[in-house]
Amino acid sequence: MPSDASPPKKRLLIRTWGCQMNVYDSARMADVLAPLGYAPTELPEEADMVILNTCHIREKASEKVFSDLGRLRGVKEEKAARGERMILAVAGCVAQAEGAEITARAPYVDIVLGPQTYHRLPEMVARVSRAAGAVIETDFPAEDKFDHLPETAAPSGPIAFLTVQEGCDKFCSFCVVPYTRGAEFSRPAAQVLAEARRLVAGGAREIALLGQNVNAYHGAGPDGREWGLGWLLREVAAIPGLARLRYTTSHPRDMDEDLIAAHGELPQLMPFLHLPVQSGSDRMLQAMNRGHKAADFHRVVEKLRAARPDIALSSDFIAGHPGESDADHAATLALIREVGFAQAFSFKYSARPGTPAAGAGPQVPEAVKDARLAEIQALLRDQQEAFNRSRAGAVMEVLCTGPARHPGQMAGRSPWLQPVHFDGPAQLAGQIVPVRITAGHPNSLAAEWLGGAAKAPPSHQEIRAA
Numbered sequence: 382m383p384s385d386a387s388p389p390k391k392r393l394l395i396r397t398w399g400c401q402m403n404v405y406d407s408a409r410m411a412d413v414l415a416p417l418g419y420a421p422t423e424l425p426e427e428a429d430m431v432i433l434n435t436c437h438i439r440e441k442a443s444e445k446v447f448s449d450l451g452r453l454r455g456v457k458e459e460k461a462a463r464g465e466r467m468i469l470a471v472a473g474c475v476a477q478a479e480g481a482e483i484t485a486r487a488p489y490v491d492i493v494l495g496p497q498t499y500h501r502l503p504e505m506v507a508r509v510s511r512a513a514g515a516v517i518e519t520d521f522p523a524e525d526k527f528d529h530l531p532e533t534a535a536p537s538g539p540i541a542f543l544t545v546q547e548g549c550d551k552f553c554s555f556c557v558v559p560y561t562r563g564a565e566f567s568r569p570a571a572q573v574l575a576e577a578r579r580l581v582a583g584g585a586r587e588i589a590l591l592g593q594n595v596n597a598y599h600g601a602g603p604d605g606r607e608w609g610l611g612w613l614l615r616e617v618a619a620i621p622g623l624a625r626l627r628y629t630t631s632h633p634r635d636m637d638e639d640l641i642a643a644h645g646e647l648p649q650l651m652p653f654l655h656l657p658v659q660s661g662s663d664r665m666l667q668a669m670n671r672g673h674k675a676a677d678f679h680r681v682v683e684k685l686r687a688a689r690p691d692i693a694l695s696s697d698f699i700a701g702h703p704g705e706s707d708a709d710h711a712a713t714l715a716l717i718r719e720v721g722f723a724q725a726f727s728f729k730y731s732a733r734p735g736t737p738a739a740g741a742g743p744q745v746p747e748a749v750k751d752a753r754l755a756e757i758q759a760l761l762r763d764q765q766e767a768f769n770r771s772r773a774g775a776v777m778e779v780l781c782t783g784p785a786r787h788p789g790q791m792a793g794r795s796p797w798l799q800p801v802h803f804d805g806p807a808q809l810a811g812q813i814v815p816v817r818i819t820a821g822h823p824n825s826l827a828a829e830w831l832g833g834a835a836k837a838p839p840s841h842q843e844i845r846a847a
């Protein structure tokens with residue numbers, strides 16, 4: 382910041398938990414509050430407003446909110462004793478699901494707002510500034526928040542997120558998302574493309590399209606037709622200057638032929654896909670209301686590998702869903718062995734109030750869940766290590782994100798999403814650079830920079846013209 386810039390009037394601290402969608406939402410809340418004079422801070426003591434952007438997906442995630450609130454209460458009271466005001470807001474999925482409980486357990490919270498009401502934040506801030514008492518906004522408003530949010534600010538680095546779809550209509554037995562994020566909704570394609578162009582103009586080299594069910598995308602196209610995600614990806618890939626494209630999170634049921642074909646066509650679409658399967662047992666997949674069998678997942682993987690032979694996969698697994706037997710668990714381990722994952726997330730089943738599985742039986746004892754999760758995680762860890770080790774010696778392009786922790790070292794992302802470290806000058810930040818992998822570690826890759834920056838891959842338009 383130039384030294385003659387006038388100091389910002391107010392400070393805003395946003396803490397974010399959970400998925401990348403929440404990371405995107407936090408950035409949009411900052412955008413909406415910037416015109417009111419709020420500039421970011423990391424320190425609660427200097428914050429005029431603190432927003433906790435929360436996650437309700439598992440019990441552990443929701444509990445963190447209340448412990449954090451307890452700590453912030455002290456800071457708020459100290460500030461009040463000095464005659465300073467701190468507005469405390471709880472946003473995100475815990476706010477949506479437990480709005481009343483938050484104000485009952487933590488009456489010092491000023492604002493509780495659900496994910497569909499972020500565009501109304503300035504009005505809520507004005508209301509708490511005028512009057513005492515908490516403001517709660519957890520309805521699903523009739524208007525679309527995306528029509529009311531300001532344009533995205535420039536991305537903070539070469540990797541940007543862009544929400545294209547929200548909500549979910551799938552109602553998996555264990556999941557709170559259909560209740561906290563509401564019905565499935567796709568943003569119009571023109572709106573998405575305009576935001577993508579702005580992000581690229583602001584320096585983004587890689588964009589990840591986000592949605593709770595991103596491959597269910599069915600937005601209105603500027604040509605009057607409904608676009609699926611495959612078509613949207615082709616059009617985003619055609620934006621000059623955009624080098625890399627990803628999308629997350631997908632459902633196996635929505636991996637249609639057109640989307641799979643896009644993986645074969647688009648060099649910008651990175652050879653890595655997060656595709657949660659949750660279980661390898663057909664009995665459990667049915668109990669989970671997933672709407673597909675293990676064989677369907679295998680078929681999708683086969684097709685993806687045929688379209689893009691270097692594609693690597695990630696997934697989500699749940700250990701100990703109600704009714705899960707030893708045989709069901711064994712089927713999950715078998716699926717993991719058969720498919721082979723470059724990385725994956727696995728969770729102990731956590732009963733979420735209001736979801737069908739919470740009341741289903743029989744619940745699996747905690748110790749059994751722990752043992753099954755440990756087995757799944759050991760297998761996934763081995764696969765991840767083997768994948769990373771298999772990269773040693775490979776030459777690949779890495780998107781350099783900025784300096785690493787060690788002086789003289791830069792950090793970046795491989796096409797397969799691993800963090801990569803290599804010696805190089807700071808000017809490489811934001812560029813795609815060629816490197817040779819010197820070692821594969823459990824969670825990252827070590828590399829040597831081969832000098833220079835790589836040419837961005839050809840755009841879809843260039844490919845079409847060729």
Ligand code: 5AD
Pocket residue numbers: 438439555556557657659697698699728729730731732733
């Ligand atoms: N218990 C455990 N894991 C869950 N997930 C969603 N709900 C639950 C729950 N109740 C996991 C799923 C999902 C990921 C985001 O979180 O694996 O894909």
Ligand code: SF4
Pocket residue numbers: 549550551552553556557558559593594632
């Ligand atoms: Fe939750 Fe299932 Fe929807 Fe994914 S598809 S958000 S797990 S309900």
